[in-house]
Amino acid sequence: MQKCQFICPSTVSEGIETISRINEDVLFISGGTDLVIKLQGGQVKPAWLMDISLLPELKFIKEDDGRIRIGSGATFAQISESDLVREKARCLSQAASQVGSAQIRNRATLGGNIANASPAGDSLPALLVLEAWVSVIGPQGFRRVPFAQLQAGGDVGLQGKELITEIDFPVWEPQGNVQILSVFGKVGSRTAVSIARLNMAAMLEFDAENQRILNSRWAVGALGRTPFRLEELEREIQGKRINSVLAQEIADHLTGVVDQAIPGRASQEYKRQAIRGLAYDLLEDLFPLKLG
Numbered sequence: 524m525q526k527c528q529f530i531c532p533s534t535v536s537e538g539i540e541t542i543s544r545i546n547e548d549v550l551f552i553s554g555g556t557d558l559v560i561k562l563q564g565g566q567v568k569p570a571w572l573m574d575i576s577l578l579p580e581l582k583f584i585k586e587d588d589g590r591i592r593i594g595s596g597a598t599f600a601q602i603s604e605s606d607l608v609r610e611k612a613r614c615l616s617q618a619a620s621q622v623g624s625a626q627i628r629n630r631a632t633l634g635g636n637i638a639n640a641s642p643a644g645d646s647l648p649a650l651l652v653l654e655a656w657v658s659v660i661g662p663q664g665f666r667r668v669p670f671a672q673l674q675a676g677g678d679v680g681l682q683g684k685e686l687i688t689e690i691d692f693p694v695w696e697p698q699g700n701v702q703i704l705s706v707f708g709k710v711g712s713r714t715a716v717s718i719a720r721l722n723m724a725a726m727l728e729f730d731a732e733n734q735r736i737l738n739s740r741w742a743v744g745a746l747g748r749t750p751f752r753l754e755e756l757e758r759e760i761q762g763k764r765i766n767s768v769l770a771q772e773i774a775d776h777l778t779g780v781v782d783q784a785i786p787g788r789a790s791q792e793y794k795r796q797a798i799r800g801l802a803y804d805l806l807e808d809l810f811p812l813k814l815g
């Protein structure tokens with residue numbers, strides 16, 4: 524591992540002020556679960572490392588004015604243990620609890636998962652269906668952007684020396700017969716510390732009286748450069764009654780999504796089967812005993 528200078532600010536503003544005076548590249552280190560491996564392997568060789576893991580102002584989880592706000596330094600252990608996230612954003616709670624092992628969840632942060640931008644990052648499909656926004660600050664100032672745009676990259680993507688400070692998303696509240704349902708699932712290899720081979724999240728408004736899906740948002744990961752929303756599926760199932768016929772329609776649609784995303788890839792056949800199994804797992808979690 525190449526030697527580098529190490530900075531440990533006591534506040535975000537002190538950190539940003541420090542890096543705006545540095546003319547070399549600076550990388551933030553939070554949980555270190557992705558970065559340390561890259562540093563050790565020589566894949567990244569920053570001149571400076573800024574430790575943000577001890578900044579208390581990045582570690583909150585709270586509800587504020589109809590939105591859940593999560594500091595980028597919140598670990599997946601904190602997120603999976605949060606009653607607020609479990610009650611109001613179950614898909615993110617489930618995603619957090621399925622990241623790696625207990626040791627990884629104790630260190631790995633939501634901000635690190637976003638910045639690392641793995642196609643298989645487990646929080647990312649959940650953030651897409653929650654329609655999350657991301658706040659970032661850097662030497663050029665502060666901005667708040669939809670997560671979907673940030674992950675698409677380009678000018679709106681995370682720029683060098685930009686620190687993710689916060690992730691926020693609206694709370695969907697149930698009303699009368701309309702329930703809010705949310706779920707996350709993944710397919711990985713057998714070990715507890717595996718990266719997902721496929722992951723998927725969904726948020727639904729469900730009319731419990733008529734057993735119909737009013738609106739839904741679905742997103743899938745590990746099928747392309749970045750996770751993506753399944754807007755065609757969302758339109759196709761709008762207003763439909765939940766039963767085994769609809770479950771099959773959803774599984775068939777998702778098989779088509781795999782065919783479009785990775786045609787001819789060695790993993791195509793495996794993922795065609797895997798996504799069907801994942802769809803049934805998610806639907807059974809959402810609608811126990813209703814698919815028969």
Ligand SMILES: Cc1cc2nc3c(=O)[nH]c(=O)nc-3n(C[C@H](O)[C@H](O)[C@H](O)COP(=O)(O)OP(=O)(O)OC[C@H]3O[C@@H](n4cnc5c(N)ncnc54)[C@H](O)[C@@H]3O)c2cc1C
Nearest residue numbers: 551553554555556557558623632634635636638644645687
């Ligand atoms: C054994 C193992 C198992 C894993 N299993 C999973 C899994 O099941 N699911 C999954 O999604 N991931 C998994 N990961 C990957 C990793 O744990 C996650 O991506 C984690 O969320 C990264 O967070 P971190 O705080 O450790 O990031 P770090 O390693 O500290 O940083 C990662 C990158 O993000 C940047 N960064 C960190 N925080 C910020 C910030 N606030 N603002 C801007 N840039 C920032 C860093 O500069 C670096 O480039 C696994 C990793 C290992 C080693």
